[in-house]
Amino acid sequence: MDNYDKAAIPSLADCLKAADETREMLVDRGCYAQIPALLTRLYRGTGVYLISDENTREAAGGGLKKILDGAGIPVRGEFCFPANPRLHAEYAHITAIREKLSALSGLDETVPVAIGGGTVNDLVKRAASELGRTYLCVPTAASVDGYTAYGAAILYDGYKQTMSCPAPLALAAEPEVLARAPAYLSSSGFGDLASKIIAGCDWILCDIAGPAGAPAAEPVDTTVWNMTQPGLLDYLERSVNAARGDSDAVAALFEALAITGFSMQAFKGSRPVSGSEHLFSHVWEMDDLSLDGVPVTHGHKVSIGTLAAAAYYEIFFADPAGPPSPPSGDRPSPSQRMLAVSSAFEGSRGRDLVVKTALEKYVDDAAVKRIREAVTDNYKELRDRVLARLMPYEKLKEMLGRALCPLQPESIGLSRSQAIATARRAQMMRNKYCILDLSWDLGLMETILSRMEDSEQYLR
Ligand SMILES: [Zn+2]
Numbered sequence: 001m002d003n004y005d006k007a008a009i010p011s012l013a014d015c016l017k018a019a020d021e022t023r024e025m026l027v028d029r030g031c032y033a034q035i036p037a038l039l040t041r042l043y044r045g046t047g048v049y050l051i052s053d054e055n056t057r058e059a060a061g062g063g064l065k066k067i068l069d070g071a072g073i074p075v076r077g078e079f080c081f082p083a084n085p086r087l088h089a090e091y092a093h094i095t096a097i098r099e100k101l102s103a104l105s106g107l108d109e110t111v112p113v114a115i116g117g118g119t120v121n122d123l124v125k126r127a128a129s130e131l132g133r134t135y136l137c138v139p140t141a142a143s144v145d146g147y148t149a150y151g152a153a154i155l156y157d158g159y160k161q162t163m164s165c166p167a168p169l170a171l172a173a174e175p176e177v178l179a180r181a182p183a184y185l186s187s188s189g190f191g192d193l194a195s196k197i198i199a200g201c202d203w204i205l206c207d208i209a210g211p212a213g214a215p216a217a218e219p220v221d222t223t224v225w226n227m228t229q230p231g232l233l234d235y236l237e238r239s240v241n242a243a244r245g246d247s248d249a250v251a252a253l254f255e256a257l258a259i260t261g262f263s264m265q266a267f268k269g270s271r272p273v274s275g276s277e278h279l280f281s282h283v284w285e286m287d288d289l290s291l292d293g294v295p296v297t298h299g300h301k302v303s304i305g306t307l308a309a310a311a312y313y314e315i316f317f318a319d320p321a322g323p324p325s326p327p328s329g330d331r332p333s334p335s336q337r338m339l340a341v342s343s344a345f346e347g348s349r350g351r352d353l354v355v356k357t358a359l360e361k362y363v364d365d366a367a368v369k370r371i372r373e374a375v376t377d378n379y380k381e382l383r384d385r386v387l388a389r390l391m392p393y394e395k396l397k398e399m400l401g402r403a404l405c406p407l408q409p410e411s412i413g414l415s416r417s418q419a420i421a422t423a424r425r426a427q428m429m430r431n432k433y434c435i436l437d438l439s440w441d442l443g444l445m446e447t448i449l450s451r452m453e454d455s456e457q458y459l460r
Pocket residue numbers: 144145192274278298302
């Protein structure tokens with residue numbers, strides 16, 4: 001138990017009741033049959049526009065269309081992305097969906113329906129928001145936490161960012177469709193769920209020793225915290241067999257991901273569910289990471305990011321007496337920093353935005369002094385609480401292995417050294433304080449990375 005943990009963990013129903021954007025969520029067997037009534041009850045529109053990809057249309061779209069036709073709900077059109085190459089959350093797709101919806105002249109209230117995984121949902125979520133409409137989400141795999149979340153993770157100008165947009169007004173998830181999803185999607189969802197371990201550690205760290213100095217630089221919102229953290233290990237254990245086709249495990253995984261999504265909806269940001277481990281995956285998303293020509297899923301990148309971040313934490317807190325000592329020498333100046341970031345993202349379309357972000361979060365010497373004091377003064381509490389939240393690396397690896405997640409960087413198309421070196425670029429990416437920022441501000445990043453490289457244990 002952490003200081004923030006409360007005895008009562010909110011259920012999915014509690015989270016739904018507290019949600020300010022999502023009004024209804026159907027997760028029962030045969031629930032598609034209730035969609036026509038749901039549309040009539042909640043939405044202003046009289047017709048729908050279905051957005052899917054070839055796989056998800058086959059898995060759910062066809063059956064749903066029959067139900068809509070049978071109920072007399074007009075299907076005004078369909079937008080189906082090809083199954084291959086695998087769909088990316090590129091902003092250009094949002095423009096395309098928006099244009100299709102706008103072209104339904106005189107039918108402004110047509111309801112967009114996202115039938116698919118995280119990418120289809122994120123694209124429709126943002127497109128609907130840009131048109132000022134609400135949409136219906138029909139998830140087809142327990143693969144991400146974004147279905148119930150506020151915001152969409154979109155690649156814009158080559159830079160992966162969370163774009164603001166409300167969560168769906170309603171969701172309808174058929175457990176049988178989720179259970180039939182390919183194993184790699186369920187293991188991806190498991191990786192995305194396991195990442196919340198690191199997100200929790202980063203929030204504790206930030207609360208105690210964030211850039212404004214102690215105390216409470218970015219205080220933990222305990223209501224939101226309790227949606228994600230206290231029940232996490234139990235959910236991970238219950239959902240570990242999801243990728244093996246165990247339908248109870250898939251249902252538990254979907255429920256856990258939906259709850260963590262609701263925590264983002266409540267917080268209006270990704271802090272409760274995404275930390276340094278997601279920054280690794282954001283870099284690999286910018287790099288279009290693929291294995292044998294197939295893009296690596298979000299959750300599989302996050303699995304390796306979670307292992308890398310766990311290793312990073314263990315090295316940072318290895319010594320009960322204090323963090324590693326910083327090497328002597330001056331910190332890079334802002335202009336040196338700008339050059340370093342610019343060169344690290346040479347050739348990347350998102351380079352200018354990363355440079356801007358890295359400079360925005362560059363803290364002055366006085367702030368570094370405050371951060372150092374906060375870490376030194378609170379080291380024992382910080383270490384105890386982070387290590388209590390962090391699953392030991394070997395146990396984490398064993399659990400991810402049982403869930404069929406990738407365990408070595410090579411499984412996602414990276415060498416071990418490339419994966420470790422990613423920490424440098426990951427730290428440059430987002431202005432959301434985490435262990436990578438803290439260690440960089442204290443001049444410890446290179447020491448930690450060289451210890452990780454030399455280790456016989458981490459990322460092997
Ligand atoms: Zn994620």
